[in-house]
Amino acid sequence: EAQVTQNPRYLITVTGKKLTVTCSQNMNHEYMSWYRQDPGLGLRQIYYSMNVEVTDKGDVPEGYKVSRKEKRNFPLILESPSPNQTSLYFCASSTSGLAHLKYFGPGTRLTVT
């Protein structure tokens, strides 16, 4: 089954404790991206990757890092989480570009206290 998986689905952590949210897709997609969703703000893009070792900033990259060492994986790293990073995070993948068909993961709800 074609899918995007994220782990963990729920995470409560404390300020400053490094964490990683994993994202994996089994469709051999080149393009992967991370979004955060906050009430009243819709979905905002954090980082995206057009292929292995190719990543770039989205609209809200501050406080986040990503890496793309393998085609199927695109982890999101928070080196020093802060309470304003409390949000619902989605990973997405597609065969190419922006408006093309996208597959979204189930989401990771992160709370930073």
Added chain:
Amino acid sequence: LAKTTQPISMDSYEGQEVNITCSHNNIATNDYITWYQQFPSQGPRFIIQGYKTKVTNEVASLFIPADRKSSTLSLPRVSLSDTAVYYCLVGDRGDDFGNEKLTFGTGTRLTIIP
């Protein structure tokens, strides 16, 4: 990057046809229009995509006028399970690796009333 404007919310009764309009005055020549549906605590789900005129699939139709400055998502005979947030997205399809940055707007919260 084309900015989109949608109504914040809409209500409709079961069985009716629902039309949600999205404005995108700055749409570029290479931009496509895509609509997504999102249920609470789930990732967005692709509904339909188009470039011009009309596109129809098994769940919805998309109407795009000649000037492409707006588009209308049409959901026929809605049911309670169509209650969700609907996002209009405009951007380069990326076939030529155009601008890959992408931001969803705030969407339209559709509530279906029994």
